[in-house]
Amino acid sequence: MVSEALTAERVLEATEEVLRRYGPSKATVVDVARALGVSHGSVYRHFRTKAALREAVTQRWLDRTSELLTPVVDDSAPAEERLDRWLTRLFEAKRHKAGGDPELFATYSVLTGDMSAVVDRHIGDLVGQLARIIEDGRREGVFASDSVGFPTEAARAVFQATGRFHDPAYAAEWSRPGIDEDFAAVRTLVIRGLRA
Template sequence: MPPEPLTPEDILRATEDVLRRYGPAKATVVDVARALGVSHGTVYRHFRTKTALREAVIRRWLHTTTGRLARIADGPEPAGERLEAWLRALFAAKRRKATDDPELFATYQVLVEEHREVVSEHIADLIGQLTTLIEAGRASGEFAPGPPDAETTAHAIHRATAVFHKPAHAAEWSHPETADALTTVIALLLRGLRA
């Protein structure tokens, strides 16, 4: 029986393992190919450059968060409940990444600094989801109408909650008082949106 064809997902999983093992400074496409038992040319058929491969790995890693958040943002619950669930899920996802696999989290911190445009796409995704939530809340009468417009409000919420999702604050995420602080911030945000 012939071997299963190599998929981009196989390559991304192997790349993540190689990055975890060697770190971003030493990991190469040859290492990824070796881990898969193929030539580096086979990897390049799927990802034309090392940069393209690393960007795809970062997108995959970030999408594990945005995919779950999108389902919350598009849910049937009232907008306030969805916003609270969304903010809590964002915090939980970021905290889980930082605490469950700290070596890989540190590796990704290096990679995202090298590939800022991928992070910008991720943030635009998050702002888009928040904008949708705010628009839904305003349309239902649950949230007060603007100004500011929904997108400006979404940016403000994203910045106001940065301590709960921006990797620079990862060291604080395991402290018990951080979860309590998130509860307080969410209550303040919802009160402001409903005013």
Template sequence: MSPTTEILTAERILEATEEVLRRHGPAKATVVDVARALGVSHGSVYRHFRTKAALREAVTKRWLDRMFVTLTAITADESRAPETRLRDWLAALFEAKRRKAGDDPELFATYMVLTAEAGDVAFEHIADLTGQLTRIIEAGVASGDFTVPDPRTSAVAVFHATGRFHDPGYHRVWERPGAQEDFTALVDLLLAGLRAPAA
């Protein structure tokens, strides 16, 4: 076993895979390309990821999960009112997706393909996001700020209603004039629907 192989980690493989995908695109990128970029045999890569599909799923999950640190922090921040948390969470999700599309369009296009291939990963990602929304809305119900019979159903509705501002299929409209104003108007409307009626 060479020194390079000994220090090979899943994280290093995923970083190299992302670079290979950026360079070659999902149709042409191979495990051999990843191994070559790392200076190891393709068998070394397969010791960490048993198939090419498993590697692609792992790199897709890593890409989707990158925004979770910020969103989790907002979800857990009880110093903010639930309404503020919900507004900040939706804004952070929109900004994260917009930044991914704008900063690295080639890789963003690659991940649109990979996300479609890795259905389970995408569904888990959506479940994690709606789970965070549910916790924020539950906090709003507990504080009396929101009046909804089922926070989870409301969270899913909020997620779908704001899809234009986080679904990658809409990425071309995110930088159009008025996109931010449209987002703010939608969030205002959603919050008005969740808000407890004034006494």
């Protein structure tokens, strides 16, 4: 064969490129096959359905954000500072993605809308990261151990309370003037709410 072997990874890359070019409603499996120079039957060898292909490419996209945040979780700084940095970095990352390539961001927002399982897993990852920071903070004695429930419950509450600054549904608000002040106020409120 002249070109490289057709792998799932190459199919995913082509899919992302096709999605970027045509958007979620017009990107077809035939387009992906065309971009790879193969027949669409070959794409179905790697992904059973179009939905499975979209799920895989979306999961990859979401996982990139989670990985961006792990350094903050594993850091050795005080928990309160890490929580602040984690929330800020999440907001920055989302805002950067949304502002840098609005069409691709909109595309993935549409995709995630049809994929509660993939999204739930991603949210689970992020809440897990938050829970680890909160657990550390309780061990340090900086965060209250009795108030908002187990670390995972507190983490869920923090995640939900800051939703306006990471949920794609609000992406349009992220470029409004005053958004930084709003974010600072919510972040402060939430962190104060965790304190001992």
